[in-house]
Amino acid sequence: MLLKLFTNCKITKGNNRSIICDLQRESFTYIPNSLANLFDRNYIIDTEKVLAQLDSDDKKIFNEYIQLLEENEFVFKIEENDFGIFPELNPEFDYPAEISNAIIDRNQNSTYSFKEVLNKILIPSNCRHVQIRSYDIMELDELRIVLSLFEDSFIKSIDIVIKDFPNLGDKEIKPFLFNFKKVRTLILHSSNENKLIQKENNFGFGVIFSITQKINSSAHCGIIQEEYFNVNMQNYFESNSYNSCLNKKISIDVNGDIKNCPSMSQIFGNIKNTSLKEAMSHKDFKKYWNIHKDQIEICKDCEFRYICTDCRAYVEDPSNDRSRPLKCGYDPYTNEWSEWSTNPLKQKAIENYNLKELFNN
Amino acid sequence: MNIVIQSESHDLSTDDVISWIYHLNKTSRISKLDDFTEVNDISLEMSNANKVSVVVNNNVNIDKETKYWYRRGEFDIDKKLTKKSNLNRNLCDETIRPILDYLDSGINQNYLNKFADNSVNKLKLLEKAINLDINIPDTLITSELSQLKEFVTQHKKVITKPIKNPFINFNTTEYKVKFTTHSKLITSDDLADEDYKFLPSFFQKYIEKKIEIRSFYLKGAFYSMAIFSQQNEKTKIDYRNYDRTKPNRCVPFNLPDDLKEKLTVMMEELELNSGSFDIILTPDNEYYFLEVNPIGQFQWLSKNCNYYLEKRIAKSLINE
Numbered sequence: 222m223l224l225k226l227f228t229n230c231k232i233t234k235g236n237n238r239s240i241i242c243d244l245q246r247e248s249f250t251y252i253p254n255s256l257a258n259l260f261d262r263n264y265i266i267d268t269e270k271v272l273a274q275l276d277s278d279d280k281k282i283f284n285e286y287i288q289l290l291e292e293n294e295f296v297f298k299i300e301e302n303d304f305g306i307f308p309e310l311n312p313e314f315d316y317p318a319e320i321s322n323a324i325i326d327r328n329q330n331s332t333y334s335f336k337e338v339l340n341k342i343l344i345p346s347n348c349r350h351v352q353i354r355s356y357d358i359m360e361l362d363e364l365r366i367v368l369s370l371f372e373d374s375f376i377k378s379i380d381i382v383i384k385d386f387p388n389l390g391d392k393e394i395k396p397f398l399f400n401f402k403k404v405r406t407l408i409l410h411s412s413n414e415n416k417l418i419q420k421e422n423n424f425g426f427g428v429i430f431s432i433t434q435k436i437n438s439s440a441h442c443g444i445i446q447e448e449y450f451n452v453n454m455q456n457y458f459e460s461n462s463y464n465s466c467l468n469k470k471i472s473i474d475v476n477g478d479i480k481n482c483p484s485m486s487q488i489f490g491n492i493k494n495t496s497l498k499e500a501m502s503h504k505d506f507k508k509y510w511n512i513h514k515d516q517i518e519i520c521k522d523c524e525f526r527y528i529c530t531d532c533r534a535y536v537e538d539p540s541n542d543r544s545r546p547l548k549c550g551y552d553p554y555t556n557e558w559s560e561w562s563t564n565p566l567k568q569k570a571i572e573n574y575n576l577k578e579l580f581n582n
Numbered sequence: 583m584n585i586v587i588q589s590e591s592h593d594l595s596t597d598d599v600i601s602w603i604y605h606l607n608k609t610s611r612i613s614k615l616d617d618f619t620e621v622n623d624i625s626l627e628m629s630n631a632n633k634v635s636v637v638v639n640n641n642v643n644i645d646k647e648t649k650y651w652y653r654r655g656e657f658d659i660d661k662k663l664t665k666k667s668n669l670n671r672n673l674c675d676e677t678i679r680p681i682l683d684y685l686d687s688g689i690n691q692n693y694l695n696k697f698a699d700n701s702v703n704k705l706k707l708l709e710k711a712i713n714l715d716i717n718i719p720d721t722l723i724t725s726e727l728s729q730l731k732e733f734v735t736q737h738k739k740v741i742t743k744p745i746k747n748p749f750i751n752f753n754t755t756e757y758k759v760k761f762t763t764h765s766k767l768i769t770s771d772d773l774a775d776e777d778y779k780f781l782p783s784f785f786q787k788y789i790e791k792k793i794e795i796r797s798f799y800l801k802g803a804f805y806s807m808a809i810f811s812q813q814n815e816k817t818k819i820d821y822r823n824y825d826r827t828k829p830n831r832c833v834p835f836n837l838p839d840d841l842k843e844k845l846t847v848m849m850e851e852l853e854l855n856s857g858s859f860d861i862i863l864t865p866d867n868e869y870y871f872l873e874v875n876p877i878g879q880f881q882w883l884s885k886n887c888n889y890y891l892e893k894r895i896a897k898s899l900i901n902e
C-alpha cells in the first residue's frame with residue numbers, strides 16, 4: 222500500500238522530533254523523527270517495503286504510526302499512476318499591499334493624531350490590519366472617535382490592548398463594542414481579574430477579555446509561547462521566506478516615531494513631518510523583512526520554526542543579528558520549556574535591554 | 583485606468599480583488615456597482631472618431647477601454663417602475679433594454695464575465711460536453727413517475743438536482759421565500775407506488791467518486807482542486823454538505839491536458855471567459871463533467887490551494 226501525505230500537511234523536522242502542520246485544519250501534531258524519515262521525496266510511504274525490513278516489535282510501532290496518520294487524515298492511499306495529479310502546494314507568499322499590519326502605540330503623553338496615521342501611513346500603504354496598544358487609560362469617548370475613524374475606512378481588522386478603565390463594567394463595554402464590527406479583539410490590561418468577557422460573536426470578531434498583567438510599555442512584547450503559535454497557510458509560507466513578525470510591518474510608537482516595531486530603537490522619522498515614502502525609502506527600513514527562521518541560530522533546529530514568531534527586537538545576543546528570540550524558553554534539543562527570564566544565560570541580554578522592571582509587577 | 587465592477591456589497595472576494603488592483607496599479611479608478619443598481623439615467627454616444635462611450639447614472643463611464651468585471655448583482659431598469667404597469671414595461675423594453683443588452687454583450691475589449699453568463703443553460707452545457715466527447719452521467723428530465731422508475735431500475739442510484747439554480751428567492755408582498763437545494767440521492771425506496779405527476783425534474787445517474795474536482799477557469803488557464811469527499815459520510819453525495827469540524831481534504835490537482843483542451847473549447851464556444859467546473863474522477867479513473875458555473879465561488883479554492891486567484895483576476899483585468 223502506498224500512502225501519500227496530503228500536500229497541505231507539512232512536516233517540519235526538528236532536532237529531536239517533528240510536527241505535521243495541518244495547514245487546512247490549522248493545527249499541528251507531534252510525530253517522531255523516525256516517522257518523518259519514512260516519507261520519501263514525494264511524501265509517500267510504501268508500507269509493504271517498510272514492513273519487510275522490520276522485526277515484530279518495530280512492526281507494532283509502525284502500525285501505530287500509520288494509525289496516527291490515518292486518524293488525522295494526514296495521508297491517503299494512492300495508486301502509482303496518480304503520482305502526477307497531486308502537485309505540491311504553491312509555496313509563494315504574496316500580499317496585496319506594501320504594508321500588511323501596523324502597530325500603533327499610545328500613552329498619556331502621546332500627541333500625534335490617529336487621523337494622521339490613517340491618512341499618511343495606512344491608506345498610502347494599503348495597510349488594512351492594525352493593532353492599537355494603549356499603556357494608559359484611553360477614555361471611552363476618545364476610543365469611540367478613533368474606532369469610528371477606522372470603522373469608516375478601508376481597515377479590515379483592529380486589535381486593541383488597552384488599560385482597564387476604573388468603574389467600567391461588562392455591561393458598558395459590550396454594547397460599546399457592538400457598534401464597531403471591525404474590532405477583532407479587545408484586551409483590557411491591568412485589570413482585577415483574568416476573564417473572558419465576550420466570546421467571538423461575528424466570524425471570529427468581537428472577542429473581549431481582561432488580564433491582570435500590567436502592560437505599561439512595549440517591552441512586554443515578543444514573548445514566545447506555545448499558545449501563540451499560529452498555524453495557517455499564509456503565515457506558514459510567509460515564515461518560510463520572510464520574517465514572521467516584521468515582514469510588511471510598520472509601527473508608530475508613543476512619541477509618533479515611525480519604526481519597524483515600537484520596541485526597536487531605530488527611528489525612520491516622526492509621523493508629524495515624515496511621509497510613508499520617506500520612511501520606507503530609508504535603506505534600513507526593510508532590513509529584517511527577509512530574515513527567516515532557517516537562518517536563526519537554534520530556531521533553525523526547532524520544529525516550531527514556521528509557526529512561531531521571530532522577534533528581532535529582543536534577542537539572546539544583541540550583537541548577533543542571527544541570534545534567536547530572547548523571550549523564548551524552549552529548548553529544541555531537549556524539547557523542554559522553561560522560564561526564559563530566570564535563565565542565567567539570558568541575564569546579560571535582559572540587562573542590556575533594560576527588561577528587569579518587567580518582572581517587578 | 584478605468585475599471586467597472588458589478589458585485590454585491592458584502593462579497594469578500596470582490597474586496598480582495600480590489601485590494602490587488604489598487605496594489606498593482608495605484609492610478610486605477612474603480613467604479614463599483616453594488617447589488618441591484620437601478621438605471622436612472624443612461625446616455626450613449628457613437629462616432630467613427632470617438633467610437634462608443636456610455637455614461638450610466640451620470641457617474642459611471644463605460645467605453646471600449648474600460649475594464650469590466652461582472653461578479654454578482656444586477657444592473658437593470660427600476661423594477662418598481664416596470665411592475666406597476668404594462669405600459670411602463672413595454673416602454674422600457676423598447677427604449678432602455680436594447681442599450682442594456684448591448685452593454686452586456688461585452689463591448690469592452692477587456693472584460694471578465696457578463697450578466698448574461700448567469701443564464702447559461704445547464705442542458706446546453708451537457709450537450710456541448712457530449713459533442714466534445716466528454717463523459718457526462720446519463721441524464722433524464724421527466725415529470726412521469728413511471729419513467730423515473732425505469733431510470734432508477736436501470737441505474738440503481740440516481741441523484742436529483744435543480745435544473746437551473748440551487749438558490750432561488752421568491753418575493754411576494756407578504757413573504758420572502760428562499761429555496762436552496764443541493765444534490766439528493768434517490769433509490770427505488772424513495773419512490774411511491776401509485777402513479778403521480780410532478781414538475782419536470784432533473785435526474786442523473788449517480789457516479790461513484792474517487793475524488794471530486796473543482797476547477798476555476800480563467801481565460802484559458804485552469805486552477806484545480808481535489809476534494810476528498812468520500813472519507814466523510816456527510817459529504818459523500820454533495821461536498822457542499824460541509825463538515826465544519828473536519829472539513830474534507832482539499833488539495834491542488836492537475837487535470838489531464840486532453841480534458842483541459844476540450845473544456846477550453848467548450849468555454850470558447852459558450853463565450854465564457856471564466857467559470858468554475860464541477861468534475862468527478864471515478865475509481866476507474868474516468869473523468870465526468872457535471873457542470874460549469876460561470877459566476878462561481880473561487881475564494882475557497884484560492885485559499886486552500888494558495889493559488890492567489892484574486893491576484894490573477896486583478897491582473898487579468900488590468901493587463902490587456
Ligand code: SF4
Pocket residue numbers: 442443444466467482483484485530531532533534535
Ligand atoms: S519584533 Fe519582537 S517586540 Fe517587535 S513587534 Fe515583533 S515580537 Fe514584538
Ligand code: SF4
Pocket residue numbers: 445514519520521523524525526529530545546549550551553
Ligand atoms: S527555538 Fe525559535 S522557533 Fe523554537 S520556539 Fe523558540 S523562538 Fe520559536
